[in-house]
Amino acid sequence: MHLFAPFGGATAVSRDGRGGTGAADVRLYCFPYAGGGTQVFRGWQSRLTSRVPVVGVRLPGREQRFREPAHTSWDTALAELTAAFAPLSDQGPYAFFGHSLGARLAYELAHRLVDDGRRPPELLVVSACRGPGRPPRHPDMHSLDGPALRARLRAMNGVPPEVLDNQPLMDLLEPMLRSDLRLAETWRPTPGRLPVPVLALCGDHDDVDPYEDMLDWQHHTWKGFAIHSFPAGHFFLREQEGAVVEVIAERLGGGTR
Amino acid sequence: MTSQEPTAPEPGAPALTSTEKALADIWRSLFGIDEVSADDNFFALGGNSLTAIRFLARVEEQFAEDVLPPETLYEDPRLASLAQAIDTAMA
Numbered sequence: 584m585h586l587f588a589p590f591g592g593a594t595a596v597s598r599d600g601r602g603g604t605g606a607a608d609v610r611l612y613c614f615p616y617a618g619g620g621t622q623v624f625r626g627w628q629s630r631l632t633s634r635v636p637v638v639g640v641r642l643p644g645r646e647q648r649f650r651e652p653a654h655t656s657w658d659t660a661l662a663e664l665t666a667a668f669a670p671l672s673d674q675g676p677y678a679f680f681g682h683s684l685g686a687r688l689a690y691e692l693a694h695r696l697v698d699d700g701r702r703p704p705e706l707l708v709v710s711a712c713r714g715p716g717r718p719p720r721h722p723d724m725h726s727l728d729g730p731a732l733r734a735r736l737r738a739m740n741g742v743p744p745e746v747l748d749n750q751p752l753m754d755l756l757e758p759m760l761r762s763d764l765r766l767a768e769t770w771r772p773t774p775g776r777l778p779v780p781v782l783a784l785c786g787d788h789d790d791v792d793p794y795e796d797m798l799d800w801q802h803h804t805w806k807g808f809a810i811h812s813f814p815a816g817h818f819f820l821r822e823q824e825g826a827v828v829e830v831i832a833e834r835l836g837g838g839t840r
Numbered sequence: 841m842t843s844q845e846p847t848a849p850e851p852g853a854p855a856l857t858s859t860e861k862a863l864a865d866i867w868r869s870l871f872g873i874d875e876v877s878a879d880d881n882f883f884a885l886g887g888n889s890l891t892a893i894r895f896l897a898r899v900e901e902q903f904a905e906d907v908l909p910p911e912t913l914y915e916d917p918r919l920a921s922l923a924q925a926i927d928t929a930m931a
Contacts (some may be wrong), residue, residue: 646883649914746889752910756889761870 591636614685635837687711714799715772
């Protein structure tokens, strides 16, 4: 099904069936932003020790799942993720990292796993995502027309200019990107607190999900809240990859190399 | 360049067609790896939208314009399938 992209060992999926290499201290599952694939996390493993195997979560509609339609509803997205993660959650400590749309998916998935009596993640890292219930600061992107959407993506530095300028490729990828944006923008957050520590990461220059909007995450955990900011915009995880991974590694105790 | 006849195999690797070899060369330089096989998958090797653009540009340079549209790459990103698509388009 290609849901998992295990960067801690490519042949390991068949061995333990959970996208990892076996014994690990904390497995880190990484959920991408709208339109994103797992490749954005490929470089993380080389910065982390093998005690923190990195596993990218590949949503339908991209990479090896290109031919599957992207999720158009929260119900189907969470049904897929809950079914895949329920058995894994009982196999050892794990943590979630999600950026923007990915943070929302990780948060909702954590609620469902907890509600089902599963072992919760050791840590929920929410990156570039306003706290549940905070109103958006910008109009929805998923309903913008093509030129307006591309202008917005260009301004946010969310898609490389070479890709935005490549009409055939954009024609191919835009439907998936719009589905992802619609999912992100129709998020109806599950209320309440998780029995999971929350680490919020934000970009100093992010006007989509700024620091003050991310402080609200403190009301969604019983187990402690921390926030870090990085000198960049909404996509700071690409520009500040080393610093981002270091902050996460420090919390997970696996160390960096 | 576009013959579908297998050429002499490299030691330890199955024979690649000349088109497959040409694509494998592009992937080796694109991904900075030494080994590429006919079964390798563009996305499993680390491909993304940006590397797709670079790859398709190299294909256009070495073969011809429009022999490999982006949807062909995304829908079946295995090296052998891509080589076959190019051979068909060039035939």
